Amino acid sequence: xxxxxxxxxxSNDDPSSHExxxxxxxxxxxxxxxxxxxxxxxNLRLRRRLDKxxxxxIFGVSLAAISIIFLIFVYVAREAWPxxxxxxxxxxxxxxxxxxxxxxxxxxTSRYSVIPLLVGTLKVTLxxxxxxxxxxxxAALYTAEFAPPRLxxxxxxxxxxxxxxxxxxxxxFALIVLASWIQDVLGLQFRLNAFxxxxxxxxxxxxxxxxxxxxxxxxxxxxxxxxxxxxxxxKVQTAVRVVLPAASPGIGAALTLGLGRAIGETMIVLMVSGxxxxxxxxxxxxxRTMSATIAAELGEVIFGGEHYRVLFFLGVLLFIxxxxxxxxxxxxxxxxxxxLFGNA
Amino acid sequence: xxxxxxxxxxxxxxxxxVLIVAMLAIILGDIAIKGWGRLSWEFLTAASSNGMTExxxxxxxYGTVVLxxxxxxxxxxxxxxxxxxxxxxALKDSYLYRATRIAVSNLAGVPSIVFGLFGLGFFIQTVxxxxxxxxxxxxxxxxxxxILWASMTMAVLTLPVVIVTVExxxxxxxxDYRAASFALGGTRLQTIFRVVLPQSWSGVxxxxxxxxxxxxxxxxxxxxxxxxxxxxxxxxxxPPSAPNEQFMQxxxxxxxxxxxxxxxxxxxPLLYSTVFVLLALTFLLNISAILIRKRMRAWATT
Numbered sequence: 001x002x003x004x005x006x007x008x009x010x011s012n013d014d015p016s017s018h019e020x021x022x023x024x025x026x027x028x029x030x031x032x033x034x035x036x037x038x039x040x041x042x043n044l045r046l047r048r049r050l051d052k053x054x055x056x057x058i059f060g061v062s063l064a065a066i067s068i069i070f071l072i073f074v075y076v077a078r079e080a081w082p083x084x085x086x087x088x089x090x091x092x093x094x095x096x097x098x099x100x101x102x103x104x105x106x107x108x109t110s111r112y113s114v115i116p117l118l119v120g121t122l123k124v125t126l127x128x129x130x131x132x133x134x135x136x137x138x139a140a141l142y143t144a145e146f147a148p149p150r151l152x153x154x155x156x157x158x159x160x161x162x163x164x165x166x167x168x169x170x171x172x173f174a175l176i177v178l179a180s181w182i183q184d185v186l187g188l189q190f191r192l193n194a195f196x197x198x199x200x201x202x203x204x205x206x207x208x209x210x211x212x213x214x215x216x217x218x219x220x221x222x223x224x225x226x227x228x229x230x231x232x233x234x235k236v237q238t239a240v241r242v243v244l245p246a247a248s249p250g251i252g253a254a255l256t257l258g259l260g261r262a263i264g265e266t267m268i269v270l271m272v273s274g275x276x277x278x279x280x281x282x283x284x285x286x287x288r289t290m291s292a293t294i295a296a297e298l299g300e301v302i303f304g305g306e307h308y309r310v311l312f313f314l315g316v317l318l319f320i321x322x323x324x325x326x327x328x329x330x331x332x333x334x335x336x337x338x339x340l341f342g343n344a
Numbered sequence: 345x346x347x348x349x350x351x352x353x354x355x356x357x358x359x360x361x362v363l364i365v366a367m368l369a370i371i372l373g374d375i376a377i378k379g380w381g382r383l384s385w386e387f388l389t390a391a392s393s394n395g396m397t398e399x400x401x402x403x404x405x406y407g408t409v410v411l412x413x414x415x416x417x418x419x420x421x422x423x424x425x426x427x428x429x430x431x432x433x434a435l436k437d438s439y440l441y442r443a444t445r446i447a448v449s450n451l452a453g454v455p456s457i458v459f460g461l462f463g464l465g466f467f468i469q470t471v472x473x474x475x476x477x478x479x480x481x482x483x484x485x486x487x488x489x490x491i492l493w494a495s496m497t498m499a500v501l502t503l504p505v506v507i508v509t510v511e512x513x514x515x516x517x518x519x520d521y522r523a524a525s526f527a528l529g530g531t532r533l534q535t536i537f538r539v540v541l542p543q544s545w546s547g548v549x550x551x552x553x554x555x556x557x558x559x560x561x562x563x564x565x566x567x568x569x570x571x572x573x574x575x576x577x578x579x580x581x582x583p584p585s586a587p588n589e590q591f592m593q594x595x596x597x598x599x600x601x602x603x604x605x606x607x608x609x610x611x612x613p614l615l616y617s618t619v620f621v622l623l624a625l626t627f628l629l630n631i632s633a634i635l636i637r638k639r640m641r642a643w644a645t646t
Contacts, residue, residue: 047531050531051531054532058428058429061425068451076465079461139360161627164626167561168599239353270603295564319458322458
């Protein structure tokens with residue numbers, strides 16, 4: 001914006017606004033008008049008007065982009081609204097959190113308790129995070145601190161390829177191959193269970209945690225490392241005691257983003273978790289997550305019925321949880337930038 | 345002692361890295377080995393027959409391609425304009441800039457299944473319903489799941505990918521270029537479309553490719569907005585032949601075959617080949633995006 005700040009007296013635009021820029025200055029230049037006179041002037045005016053028009057259009061499109069995020073919430077919440085407002089006879093938001101903790105949407109007396117689904121989501125997510133976090137963090141540390149530069153150039157894109165595998169393919173692999181391995185190794189009763197789903201889900205979470213952590217580690221100023229090395233610390237000591245703590249907000253952001261992804265991921269858990277909507281804390285029993293419930297049941301409900309509203313309400317919950325986590329992650333990340341570079 | 349601990353830490357970190365790469369290799373290897381055998385020209389160009397145990401997957405490939413094309417047509421111009429706004433117009437401390445930033449990063453964090461709900465609630469019920477009332481006298485034409493609404497839903501989902509990638513490239517165009525254009529009397533619009541944007545085509549390309557690869561692989565957003573498991577041919581090409589028709593899609597095909605097939609053993613070879621095609625499609629797109637980006641970075645730093 002630096003070269004556009006000069007206010008132009010001949011411009012009709014408000015000179016204080018940032019979009020009034022240098023272009024119009026040429027109107028006063030003798031060399032321009034001598035040759036083409038009024039034609040150039042009107043041409044210029046047209047161009048300026050076009051410029052203004054384009055700016056407004058681009059501004060409008062950006063405004064539309066922001067409104068989409070609000071629209072998403074509004075339109076998902078709108079379908080759930082009668083339930084939230086208490087206008088649905090069969091169930092209410094309060095009843096969804098009370099006992100009996102049963103999810104039986106298609107029985108004579110339908111029961112819509114979200115508690116089994118919440119517990120199922122937490123169970124699978126927790127396993128995915130417990131499996132994925134150490135692996136992703138250690139790999140990020142290796143890439144950022146220990147790997148030879150030429151190897152580093154290869155590791156990062158390779159791990160990021162993992163993020164490029166469609167989740168339905170990860171789900172397929174876990175369903176056909178991984179589930180049998182885990183069952184054989186651990187001698188499990190059920191082939192499809194929360195643990196297997198968690199391990200499969202960690203494949204989707206690892207690239208996120210890895211990438212964000214690696215970026216945070218690489219962003220730690222060289223001077224930190226050099227100071228530590230100069231004081232006689234080894235490379236590993238520097239990495240673990242200097243670089244890692246300095247990047248900890250970034251790692252926090254990585255974990256919240258990974259958690260958000262794990263909670264919202266649908267296809268993997270839908271295919272691998274066994275989908276038993278029963279309240280159970282056993283990691284080796286089946287589980288059903290909120291996202292998988294929406295995916296599995298929305299296709300068969302009556303439009304506008306109570307089951308339909310309940311599923312949209314689950315969508316509202318998912319939206320709030322993931323957006324909240326995203327916001328927290330963003331906050332933490334901005335905090336890191338402030339800490340390292342003075343201001344964000 | 346210190347050295348042993350040091351070596352142990354490095355070894356552990358290396359092990360984790362190898363573990364991730366090995367997992368990737370196992371997934372790719374398993375699918376490549378078991379999926380390769382059944383691949384043939386016929387498999388790619390024929391419709392399925394005999395209860396999905398024989399024939400090909402052409403309708404699913406066709407549906408996927410139509411989906412990502414429509415999606416790109418909607419998402420790319422929109423995304424590029426938002427990126428232009430963020431990089432070329434917005435003042436960094438303005439309220440709108442920050443709001444757009446937050447909206448874009450939040451959009452990226454919303455679970456894909458919620459996009460599916462949004463597509464159903466907004467595009468099908470609201471927009472489609474309104475179109476039916478206004479244009480078709482209340483007959484259901486657009487107020488139902490279709491390729492149009494599925495691709496619009498997918499466009500909303502992939503919008504952040506396009507915005508973030510394009511904005512990054514726009515920012516990497518040196519300020520001198522803009523200054524030179526302004527000094528020669530170029531308007532801001534001319535500067536953006538004749539100087540900055542042509543320098544950023546690689547970014548637009550990368551963004552498009554990444555969006556397409558994401559759109560080709562996602563299943564959750566289209567579950568209720570237009571995908572169907574099986575649709576017969578009507579004429580030379582499989583559906584969709586109109587914007588309000590349903591379509592078949594590779595990812596959904598894999599999901600249904602893997603979880604709801606009555607005879608898993610019989611469909612397994614075909615299933616593996618379908619996964620192989622889907623994976624090859626998304627990976628080729630991803631790898632080309634990575635390569636373009638790498639060249640772009642090299643170009644930007646020299």
